[in-house]
Amino acid sequence: MPIWGWPMTEILFFFEVVLAGLLAGTMYSLVALGFVLIYKASATFNFAQGAMVFFAVLSFVGFMELGLPFVLAFLVTILLMIAVGYATERLVIEPLTGQSEDTMLMATIGLAFVLQGLAQAVWGVEVRRLDLGIPDFPIPWLADNLGIFVSALDVTAGVVAGVLIIVLSLLFRFTKMGLGLRAVADDPGAAASIGIPLKNIMLLVWSTAGIVALVTGMMWGARAGVQFALVDLALKALPVLIIGGFSSIPGAIVGGLIIGVVEKTLEVYVGPYFGGGIEGWAPYVLAILFLLWRPEGLFGEKIIRRV
Amino acid sequence: MTDKPVFMTYSRSDVTNFAVLMILAFAVVPFTIETDYWYSSILIPWLCLALAAIGQQFVMGYAGQLALGAAGFMAAGAFACYNIELRIPWMPFPLSLLFSGIIAAAFGVLFGLPSLRVRGIYLMVATLASQFFIIWMIDKFGWFKNYDTSGIITAQDIMIFGVPFTSPMQMYLVVAVVVTILTILAVNMTRGSVGRNWMAVRDMDIAAESMGISLLRAKLQAFALSAFYCGVAGALFAFTYLKSLEPVAFDIKLSFSILFMVILGGLGTINGAFVGAAFILLFPVVLNTAGNAWFHGTIDATIISAIEQVVFGALIILFLIYEPLGMAKLWENTKQRLLDRRPVGEARPNKKPKTG
Incomplete structure (x- = not known):
C-alpha cells in the first residue's frame, strides 16, 4: 500500500528513524536539563555538566565494583554529588559572585577539567559496562505486532526524563524553595536582602544538578558504556539549549527531541551523500541557523541588554 | 578587563628586552643547544602553540569574544599548506604559509559571522561548529588528503628557494623567524587602532558602537586575524613538529589547550600567549618526569594525564579568582615588587601618566 509513491516499508522505516531520533533526543534532553537548572538559578552557564555526568556515573560504577549493592551505591553517589555541589558552590561560585558571565563560563570549564581528571585519577580510565537490568534490544511485542524496533532502554530513558521533568517543574512552580530560586535567578542581591538564603538555594541547585547528572550518566552509560566519550557527547547538549532556550525546562526537552530527530534523519537520508559522519557537526550548524532566527531559543526569555 | 594606561x-x-630576546633566539640558542630534543620537542612546539595562542588572544583577550575553535583553524591552515606544497611544487614555503593563513582566515570570517548576533556561550557553540565541521570536511573529502587512505600523511620537506630546511635546528630557525615577524605585527596591531577598537568592543560593545566603532x-x-595566526601556526605545527598531517591531531582537546594557554597566560596580553603556551607544554613534561622519579614507573601514564587535567582546571579557577590577568601579570607584579619595593598599583613618582 504505497502512500505518495512511497512503499509502506519505507514509511515504517522513516517512522523508525524519527522514533530513534526522538529517543536519542531524550538523552540529550537529560543533559540539557542539568544545564537549565543551574542557569535558571544563577544565570551561570555550567559547562561542567557533562563532566559531572561522567564523574557521577563513573563513581557509581566504581562503588559497585567495590562491592556495594545497587541501591547503596546509588545513595552513596548521591551523597558524593551533593558534596561536589557544596564544594563547587563554596570554592568556585561564591568567590566569583558578581563576575561577568564569560568569567563564570571559563571557571566552569576549569571545573569540568577538575572533575573529569579526578574521576579518571581515582577510578581509572578503562571503559566500564553498566548493566541496569534493562535490555537494550527491540521490545519483542512492538517488533512482532507493529514492525517497529525500539529498545526497552530507550523507552526507559524517555520515561525517566519525563518523570524528572514533571517533578522538577512542579518543584520550581509550587514550592517555597522554587519560588526562592526564581527570585534568586531574577536578582540575587534583592533576593538576599529580603532574607532568601542564597547559599542554601545554590547548594540545593548544584546538588539537584548533580543528581540529574547521575541519572543521565546511568542512562548514557547503560547504552554506550561508562567512558570518557560521555563528556564529548554531553557537548551536544549545547545546541539543544540554544534551540530550546537556556532558561526553560520544556525548552531543554523540545530542543533535545529536535536535535535527536534532525540528527538521525539527516544521517540516514543525507549522510550517505557525504560519506556519513555528519551527525558530528549537524546539531551545531542547526544551532547557528537557529541563532540567526531566534537567539533566545524557542522557550527562552527575550534577551535585553542595556548599556 | 585590563586597566592599562591609555597612552602606551x-x-x-x-627595546632592550626585545634586543635581548632576539640575540637569545637567533645568536645564542642555535650555537649553544645541540641536542635535537630541545628543538623538536620543546622550542618548536612552544613557538607554534604560542603563535596559535596569539590568534586566540586577538579574538578572546582583545575582542572579548569567547571562541573555542582554534584547533579547527589550525587544521585548515595545515592542510591548506600541504595542498599548496603538493599541487604547486615550486612555491616557496613562506608563501605557502601566507596563503594557508589566508585560507584559514576565510574560514575565520565565515564562522565569525555568528559573533555579530551572539556572544558568550552562544558564540562558543557557534565556534565549536567550526571545529567539528573543518575536521569532518578534511576527513571526508579525499581531495584534501590527496586520496591517502593510511590516515597519516607525511609532510613535505620545507624548501625555501631550493634550500632545504630539514634538520631540527634549521626548522627551529624557520619557526622563530615567522613567529618573530608575526609577534611584532601582533604587538603593533594590538597597540594601534585595530587593538583599541577590539578592546572597546570587549569592554562594552554597545558603547563602542555608539562611539562610531563598526562592530x-x-x-x-x-576572527579573520585570529584564524590567520592559527592557520599559520597549524601549518608550522604540522610541518615542523608533527612532520605529518592527520586531522585527529587538531581535535577539540587542542582547542581547549589553546584556550587554557590564553586564560592562564593572561587575557589581553601578547606576553601571556608565550607564557601560557610554555606552561601548558612544559607542565606535563615536568609532571611526567616527577612521577617517574618518585614512583619509579609504577604510576600509570593515564593517571598522570588525569592529574594534569585536575591541575589545569584548578589553576584556571584559581587564576580567575585571584589574578584574572594571568601569569604574565603575576610575573609583572613580582618583578615590580622586587625592583622598587612599592605596593603594586601605586603610581611611581617618576612615571606619571602622560596627559593631553
Missing part, C-alpha cells in the same frame, strides 16, 4: 609608547626597557568590522577583523 615603547619604553627603553621594551561588524572589528569583530570580523578579530
Whole structure:
C-alpha cells in the first residue's frame, strides 16, 4: 500500500528513524536539563555538566565494583554529588559572585577539567559496562505486532526524563524553595536582602544538578558504556539549549527531541551523500541557523541588554 | 578587563628586552643547544602553540569574544599548506604559509559571522561548529588528503628557494623567524587602532558602537586575524613538529589547550600567549618526569594525564579568582615588587601618566 509513491516499508522505516531520533533526543534532553537548572538559578552557564555526568556515573560504577549493592551505591553517589555541589558552590561560585558571565563560563570549564581528571585519577580510565537490568534490544511485542524496533532502554530513558521533568517543574512552580530560586535567578542581591538564603538555594541547585547528572550518566552509560566519550557527547547538549532556550525546562526537552530527530534523519537520508559522519557537526550548524532566527531559543526569555 | 594606561609608547626597557630576546633566539640558542630534543620537542612546539595562542588572544583577550575553535583553524591552515606544497611544487614555503593563513582566515570570517548576533556561550557553540565541521570536511573529502587512505600523511620537506630546511635546528630557525615577524605585527596591531577598537568592543560593545566603532568590522577583523595566526601556526605545527598531517591531531582537546594557554597566560596580553603556551607544554613534561622519579614507573601514564587535567582546571579557577590577568601579570607584579619595593598599583613618582 504505497502512500505518495512511497512503499509502506519505507514509511515504517522513516517512522523508525524519527522514533530513534526522538529517543536519542531524550538523552540529550537529560543533559540539557542539568544545564537549565543551574542557569535558571544563577544565570551561570555550567559547562561542567557533562563532566559531572561522567564523574557521577563513573563513581557509581566504581562503588559497585567495590562491592556495594545497587541501591547503596546509588545513595552513596548521591551523597558524593551533593558534596561536589557544596564544594563547587563554596570554592568556585561564591568567590566569583558578581563576575561577568564569560568569567563564570571559563571557571566552569576549569571545573569540568577538575572533575573529569579526578574521576579518571581515582577510578581509572578503562571503559566500564553498566548493566541496569534493562535490555537494550527491540521490545519483542512492538517488533512482532507493529514492525517497529525500539529498545526497552530507550523507552526507559524517555520515561525517566519525563518523570524528572514533571517533578522538577512542579518543584520550581509550587514550592517555597522554587519560588526562592526564581527570585534568586531574577536578582540575587534583592533576593538576599529580603532574607532568601542564597547559599542554601545554590547548594540545593548544584546538588539537584548533580543528581540529574547521575541519572543521565546511568542512562548514557547503560547504552554506550561508562567512558570518557560521555563528556564529548554531553557537548551536544549545547545546541539543544540554544534551540530550546537556556532558561526553560520544556525548552531543554523540545530542543533535545529536535536535535535527536534532525540528527538521525539527516544521517540516514543525507549522510550517505557525504560519506556519513555528519551527525558530528549537524546539531551545531542547526544551532547557528537557529541563532540567526531566534537567539533566545524557542522557550527562552527575550534577551535585553542595556548599556 | 585590563586597566592599562591609555597612552602606551615603547619604553627603553621594551627595546632592550626585545634586543635581548632576539640575540637569545637567533645568536645564542642555535650555537649553544645541540641536542635535537630541545628543538623538536620543546622550542618548536612552544613557538607554534604560542603563535596559535596569539590568534586566540586577538579574538578572546582583545575582542572579548569567547571562541573555542582554534584547533579547527589550525587544521585548515595545515592542510591548506600541504595542498599548496603538493599541487604547486615550486612555491616557496613562506608563501605557502601566507596563503594557508589566508585560507584559514576565510574560514575565520565565515564562522565569525555568528559573533555579530551572539556572544558568550552562544558564540562558543557557534565556534565549536567550526571545529567539528573543518575536521569532518578534511576527513571526508579525499581531495584534501590527496586520496591517502593510511590516515597519516607525511609532510613535505620545507624548501625555501631550493634550500632545504630539514634538520631540527634549521626548522627551529624557520619557526622563530615567522613567529618573530608575526609577534611584532601582533604587538603593533594590538597597540594601534585595530587593538583599541577590539578592546572597546570587549569592554562594552554597545558603547563602542555608539562611539562610531563598526562592530561588524572589528569583530570580523578579530576572527579573520585570529584564524590567520592559527592557520599559520597549524601549518608550522604540522610541518615542523608533527612532520605529518592527520586531522585527529587538531581535535577539540587542542582547542581547549589553546584556550587554557590564553586564560592562564593572561587575557589581553601578547606576553601571556608565550607564557601560557610554555606552561601548558612544559607542565606535563615536568609532571611526567616527577612521577617517574618518585614512583619509579609504577604510576600509570593515564593517571598522570588525569592529574594534569585536575591541575589545569584548578589553576584556571584559581587564576580567575585571584589574578584574572594571568601569569604574565603575576610575573609583572613580582618583578615590580622586587625592583622598587612599592605596593603594586601605586603610581611611581617618576612615571606619571602622560596627559593631553
